[in-house]
Amino acid sequence: MSFFSGKVVIVTGSSNGIGRGTAVLFSKEGAKVAITGRDPATLEETKQLCLQAGANEDGILDLIGDVTDASFIEKLVAATVEKFGQIDVLVNNAGGASFSGFGKGVMDTPLAEFDKMIELNVKSVLRLSQLAVPHLVKTKGAIVNVSSIAAFHEISPMPYYSVAKSALDQATVQMAGCLIKEGVRVNSVNPGPVLTNAFATAGASTDQQDKMFSTRLPTIPLGRIGTPLDIGKLILFLADRSQSEILIGHILTADGGCHLKSAMFPEA
C-alpha cells in the first residue's frame, strides 16, 4: 500500500503547473487532496485530472482563493479539516515572479514590487504553515515548500523574486528546526527552469519567454527543461517519511545540473 493512501494533502497553486502535477501524483497514490488556485476553469481541469488518476469525488476538495488573502488561508485549513478530519502534508507551492523589473535591475525596481514578492512567496507560506501546524503535529506530518534556484543567483529581470525565494529558504530552515521537535518534517525543493505558465503569469512577453528558454537550454547539462512531474515526484519523496525521514530542513536543488555551470564559462 502506498505511504500516502488515505492521507490528507493540501497543495497550493494546484490549478496549474507544478502544483497540478503534484496533486495528480498524490491522487495516484491514494491521497485525499485539497486543491486551490484563483482560476475556477483551470482548477476544474486539475480536479478532472486527479479523478482520472484515481481519486474519488469525495477525496477532492477544490477551493478558489488568493493565498495572499489571510481569510482565504483560514478558510482553506478549516474546510480541509472539516471535510477530511486531518492534515498530513502541506505543499506550499503557490508563488511566482514579476517581470516588472525587466531591464531595470534591483536598484531601479520599485520597493512596492518587493512587498508584493514577499507577500506572495514568503508571508503566505508562513501564514498557512502556522495555521496548518497544529493539525500536522497530530499526524506527525510534513511540509514541502517550493522555492527556486533563483534563491541562489542574481536573476536581474526579477530581483525581488530572488530575494523572496532566498527568504523562503531561510523560513524553511527556521520552520524545520522548530517543528522537528514536534515530529513535523519541513523541506524545500528548488527547481530550475520548468515548462509551465510561470513566465507568462509573471508578465513576460512571448519574445522574452522564447529568449529565456532558448538561452537556458544549452546551459542545462541534462539537455532538457524540467516538467511539473519531475518536480512533483521530488515533492512526494520529501513528504514521504518512509523514503526521506533523514532529510530535515533540506534545500533540494532540482535543475538538471544548471548549478554545475560556471557563470564565466556557461557554454563549456
Ligand code: NDP
Ligand atoms: P504556474 O504559473 O504554472 O502556476 C502557479 C500556480 O500558483 C497556479 O495554480 C496559480 O493559480 C497559483 N497562484 C499564483 N499566485 C497565486 C495567488 N496569489 N493565490 C493563489 N494561487 C496563486 O507556475 P509554476 O507551476 O511554475 O510555479 C509553481 C511554483 O514553482 C512557484 O512557487 C514558482 O515560484 C516555483 N518555480 C517555478 C519555476 C519554473 O521555471 N516554472 C522555477 C522555480 C520555481 P491561478 O493560475 O489559478 O491564479
